[in-house]
Amino acid sequence: MARHPDNDLIPYLRGELPPAERERVARHLEECPDCKQDAEVLRDLLGNLAHAMGQPPGVSWGRYRAELSEKLDARRRQIGWRRRPMPLALSASLAGVLLLVAVWGGREISKRGDPIGPDEVVIGQEFGLLQDLHTVERLDLLEDLEVLRNLDGLASEHQS
Amino acid sequence: MEPADEALCERVARRDEAAFELLVSRYQERAYRLAWSILRNAEDARDVSQEAFIRLYETAGTFRGRSKFSTWFYRILVNLCLDHKRKHKWWKLWVRDDDEDRAETILDRQPAPVNDPVDKLSREATLKALGSAIDRLAPRQRAAVLLRVQEDMATYDIARVLKCSEATVRVHLHRALATLKKTVEKR
Numbered sequence: 385m386a387r388h389p390d391n392d393l394i395p396y397l398r399g400e401l402p403p404a405e406r407e408r409v410a411r412h413l414e415e416c417p418d419c420k421q422d423a424e425v426l427r428d429l430l431g432n433l434a435h436a437m438g439q440p441p442g443v444s445w446g447r448y449r450a451e452l453s454e455k456l457d458a459r460r461r462q463i464g465w466r467r468r469p470m471p472l473a474l475s476a477s478l479a480g481v482l483l484l485v486a487v488w489g490g491r492e493i494s495k496r497g498d499p500i501g502p503d504e505v506v507i508g509q510e511f512g513l514l515q516d517l518h519t520v521e522r523l524d525l526l527e528d529l530e531v532l533r534n535l536d537g538l539a540s541e542h543q544s
Numbered sequence: 545m546e547p548a549d550e551a552l553c554e555r556v557a558r559r560d561e562a563a564f565e566l567l568v569s570r571y572q573e574r575a576y577r578l579a580w581s582i583l584r585n586a587e588d589a590r591d592v593s594q595e596a597f598i599r600l601y602e603t604a605g606t607f608r609g610r611s612k613f614s615t616w617f618y619r620i621l622v623n624l625c626l627d628h629k630r631k632h633k634w635w636k637l638w639v640r641d642d643d644e645d646r647a648e649t650i651l652d653r654q655p656a657p658v659n660d661p662v663d664k665l666s667r668e669a670t671l672k673a674l675g676s677a678i679d680r681l682a683p684r685q686r687a688a689v690l691l692r693v694q695e696d697m698a699t700y701d702i703a704r705v706l707k708c709s710e711a712t713v714r715v716h717l718h719r720a721l722a723t724l725k726k727t728v729e730k731r
Contacts, residue, residue: 391717394718398699429721455595
């Protein structure tokens, strides 16, 4: 005898099985009294279950829909608040704080200057620039025409 | 001619309030009854079924029409019920028996008219035992049984609601009914 069609009995009783499977289960039930009895018990059980589950306590549907409407409105407000642009005062304050941080941070960074890398040290030694670091640091003075004109005088003053 | 659920859902996706109202009125009783059958608590069933409608409103645009609207909606509802049960499992064990509505409704059940009072009592007792046994089923088994018996859903649709294979649904149903059968046989 083929295997017992336990899991197929309920779909069989509901007429859901495709023809070939249905035929197989029907044939089995004819040959197997246990499964046939099982199928009959299941049929009765399925019929009784609807009664056994009972009915829920009554609900006022008008009130139910009113509550639903309130909950939906609350959800919409919640979503709307999340999507709403920030109030003007808050946006302006935030922009101000960001500007301050940017300016202050920029000044700190410019004070620190760029660190001298090992490559730059090698090149500097080759050209003797680091030996006169204080002059190199003041190269921006060369932009001043007066300084350029008196460059020799400045050098002699520095030596004395 | 009444508009189909699927057409109404498309309109809900475009934020058509009238279509939403119509869907709610069509499904409110079934949604509440199914939620109550799983949760066994009227207040929870009301809250969870209302939440299912809110989710329907919010996600109507994701309904692609690959399944029936009812299957898609029941999937939302059953998932919410199972989540609710999972979250409240330990709390309810600690605080109270979640069977509080059952006591009032057990006598309100509608057995078939039987003239013999002894038969009637016996039948009521059997139905009561059966009802309690349904409550003790594993949540997914119980959901499968409820969808089959209350909503008369086919195995294919139950599988889509529970997001599992048809074979799994058959196993759930078989095991659940085997358990219930034992309850009846004991009496």
